[in-house]
Structures are given as C-alpha cells and as structure tokens.
Amino acid sequence: MSISRVIAVFSTKGGVGKTTTAVNLAWQAAADGSRVLLWDLDPQAAATWLLSVRQKLRGGASAVLSGDRSIAKAVRESSIDGVDVVPADATYRGLDIVLDGAKRSSTRLARALKPLRGDYDVIVLDCPPGASLVAENAIDAADVVVAPLSPSLISLRSFDQVRALIADQGGGASLVAFLTMVDRRKKSHREAVAELPSRVPEITDIVVPFSVLAERMGERHAAIGAFAPRSGAARAYAALWHRVAHA
Numbered sequence: 001m002s003i004s005r006v007i008a009v010f011s012t013k014g015g016v017g018k019t020t021t022a023v024n025l026a027w028q029a030a031a032d033g034s035r036v037l038l039w040d041l042d043p044q045a046a047a048t049w050l051l052s053v054r055q056k057l058r059g060g061a062s063a064v065l066s067g068d069r070s071i072a073k074a075v076r077e078s079s080i081d082g083v084d085v086v087p088a089d090a091t092y093r094g095l096d097i098v099l100d101g102a103k104r105s106s107t108r109l110a111r112a113l114k115p116l117r118g119d120y121d122v123i124v125l126d127c128p129p130g131a132s133l134v135a136e137n138a139i140d141a142a143d144v145v146v147a148p149l150s151p152s153l154i155s156l157r158s159f160d161q162v163r164a165l166i167a168d169q170g171g172g173a174s175l176v177a178f179l180t181m182v183d184r185r186k187k188s189h190r191e192a193v194a195e196l197p198s199r200v201p202e203i204t205d206i207v208v209p210f211s212v213l214a215e216r217m218g219e220r221h222a223a224i225g226a227f228a229p230r231s232g233a234a235r236a237y238a239a240l241w242h243r244v245a246h247a
C-alpha cells in the first residue's frame with residue numbers, strides 16, 4: 001500500500017475487543033509488509049502493555065495534540081516487528097479538556113499525524129470507549145472506522161451510535177463492523193450471526209470466535225497470528241485485515 005491509511009478501532013462500548021482487534025490488525029498489516037504505527041489513545045494502556053512498551057506517565061500527549069510537540073518524539077519500537085507504537089499516556093485522561101480548549105478541536109489528531117504519513121503505510125488508532133472528543137478526533141482522522149460488536153441484537157444500538165458519530169464528522173470514513181467473541185453454542189450468538197450481517201450492510205460476515213487465544217496475547221506480547229496462525233481467530237483477523245485494507 002503506497003498511501004498511508006488511518007484505521008480507527010472504535011466502539012462506544014468498553015470490553016468489546018477494540019484493543020485485541022487493533023493489535024491483531026497492526027500485526028497483520030506488518031506481516032503483509034506495511035510499515036505500521038499503532039497509537040494507543042486509551043489511558044488504560046492495554047495496547048501499550050500488550051506490545052511491551054512502557055506507558056508514559058507524563059509524556060505530553062496534550063502537547064502533541066496542541067501542536068507544541070512533534071509526535072515523532074513519542075514513537076517507540078514495539079515487540080512486534082514492523083509495528084511502532086505511540087504509547088498511552090496518563091495525561092490522556094485530561095485530553096478531552098485539552099481538545100475542548102483548542103481551536104478546530106476535532107481535527108487536532110489528524111494534524112498531529114500529518115508529519116508521519118510518509119513514514120508509515122498504516123496507522124492504527126486504538127480508541128477509548130465512549131463518544132468523547134478523542135473519539136471525534138480519531139474518527140475525523142480515519143479513512144476506515146473498524147467497530148467490533150458483541151454478538152447480540154442489542155449491539156445494533158452501539159453500531160448506530162458509531163455510525164452517527166461518523167456522520168457527525170462529515171461521513172468521510174468508511175465503516176467496517178464485525179461480530180466478535182462469538183460462541184456458537186449460544187442461541188443468541190447464533191441469531192446475531194445469522195441476522196446482523198444480512199440486515200446491515202456495514203456489518204461484515206467476518207466472525208471472530210470467542211477464543212482463549214485472545215487472553216494469551218498478554219502472555220506472549222504478540223498477535224494471535226504470530227503464535228496460532230491456523231486458529232479460527234487468526235484466520236478471522238486475517239480476513240478482517242483484507243477487508244479493511246480494501247474498504
């Protein structure tokens with residue numbers, strides 16, 4: 001891929017597999033030969049930890065977003081070949097306040113990324129949950145918004161919220177949603193798999209199964225594809241990457 005592509009992994013819900021998805025997509029992109037940057041925008045720092053990078057306590061995320069400091073200084077190498085990271089920063093907790101005070105506050109993140117666009121083919125944004133100014137900034141910067149959904153009909157509600165946020169930001173980003181943590185022994189999960197992708201065009205038929213391999217990423221500090229390439233979860237993420245790369 002010659003033009004750099006920004007992918008925001010986002011949902012209004014927490015615990016739906018955003019970080020797991022961000023790390024697996026980043027690995028998959030790097031495995032395809034792309035130069036990848038993952039920016040951990042969640043102060044919980046789960047992606048930073050998964051990728052064996054030290055969280056910054058006061059690294060000046062707000063300075064990066066206000067334009068006072070170059071993002072290049074915040075970039076670190078990760079435990080995944082070909083994937084660099086901008087680690088989460090404790091000051092992100094106050095980011096919404098910083099952005100609120102800034103002019104053109106939902107375009108700050110896109111502007112901060114600009115100097116890096118020649119250095120990376122793919123930039124993955126691991127977003128915190130919720131409809132925050134950070135989310136607006138990430139969606140504004142994104143070419144593609146990837147939204148993991150839990151396998152229940154109620155997840156249509158969070159899907160609608162994500163779609164509304166994209167529309168609020170001008171609708172420039174394409175949306176790729178998919179079901180994850182699917183346990184086909186459960187009737188409600190089977191119903192969601194059968195109904196949601198056929199009912200909503202943006203919900204792909206790619207299904208990431210519920211898998212202990214997701215938890216194991218934390219022991220290995222690696223993506224599932226690196227240590228269990230033939231698993232259903234690794235194959236699903238490979239298919240998702242393919243879809244996202246061509247969205």
Ligand SMILES: Nc1ncnc2c1ncn2[C@@H]1O[C@H](COP(=O)(O)OP(=O)(O)O)[C@@H](O)[C@H]1O
Binds near residue numbers: 013014180
């Ligand atoms: N496909 C999956 N199967 C089983 N557990 C998963 C799966 N995907 C993620 N998890 C687990 O669910 C929890 C939340 O996932 P995470 O990616 O951190 O969500 P979020 O970033 O949306 O809060 C983590 O403990 C993670 O290991």
Ligand SMILES: [Mg+2]
Binds near residue numbers: 018019020127
């Ligand atoms: Mg997360």
